[in-house]
Amino acid sequence: MKKLTIYPYSPFDIDSGMTIFESKNSTFIWQLSRFLSGEDINIAILSENNKILKVSKETRYIGDVTTVPDFNKIFGKQIAEILVKHCDNDLIQKIQVTDFSLKNSILQVIFDNDLPLEIAESFDVLKLLKYLELSIENIKCESVYDIIEYVIDIANRLADNSLYVFINARYYLSDEQIISLGNEAKIKNVSILLVSLTLSSVIHEITTDDVVTYFIDGDFVDFRSDGQK
Structure with missing residues (x-):
């Protein structure tokens, strides 16, 4: 209380x-x-x-x-965190493998074109989930x-x-x-x-x-x- x-x-x-x-x-x-x-x-x-x-x-x-109100503004900061809590270890590992593959592909483009760029090596599942544009279900409130x-x-x-x-x-x-x-x-x-x-x-x-x-x-x-x- x-x-x-x-x-x-x-x-x-x-x-x-x-x-x-x-x-x-x-x-x-x-x-x-x-x-x-x-x-x-x-x-x-x-x-x-x-x-x-x-x-x-x-x-x-x-x-x-x-x-x-904008329900996504109210709940937006927590929905990705809550989704992660429902992901088991196998799914997290699959997401990490996908992240590694994507980064390797981007690094190859950087090296092939001698670009002065770098990417983060850390794995952050919450940042990856932003790509999905998670949002609260939209319903009509009258x-x-x-x-x-x-x-x-x-x-x-x-x-x-x-x-x-x-x-x-x-x-x-x-x-x-x-x-x-x-x-x-x-x-x-x-x-x-x-x-x-x-x-x-x-x-x-x-x-x-x-x-x-x-x-x-x-x-x-x-x-x-x-x-x-």
Whole structure:
């Protein structure tokens, strides 16, 4: 379980499922959004098991979802690494032999034409896989619900335990949809965080086994149910 610590409040627990974080204070939400996007801003600390985490590595910042996000930008850095994990030793050896053959052919062209060139001798399977232009399957998302549901599905299939951060996505979701997505995220062991600015002065709480709601009002007062404190 990850914890988001924001002075002077008690740490906010962020587990698998859906966590909603709302505030009426626009400056607070803006600063928190910047922090969660990986910017070096000292407003909070993200931790797990008493170890401070590097936000840029531990979160997948989706941001505002008024447009369908580029899923390859979100997951692109890890898909090759995950593919390699599923390759057995025999396949890795075949790829290495292919790499050696290709390099020999290129070296022959260099020598035959007396070109002042050289190539790397090291074998890097991740670089080779870039040649394949791996990408996330393209599907049609027609709503914010579809986007979050697809992110949950991809994260589960890639076994990615990052924290997925959406900004103002709650505006586009009904309570029933949030409960449904929270349940799916909990089952698939995915952590979804919805951060939103609200005009309300009171908490609109959706709290189930799969959904937790936090609310900071315009005067920076922390509201959460007794079971969350």
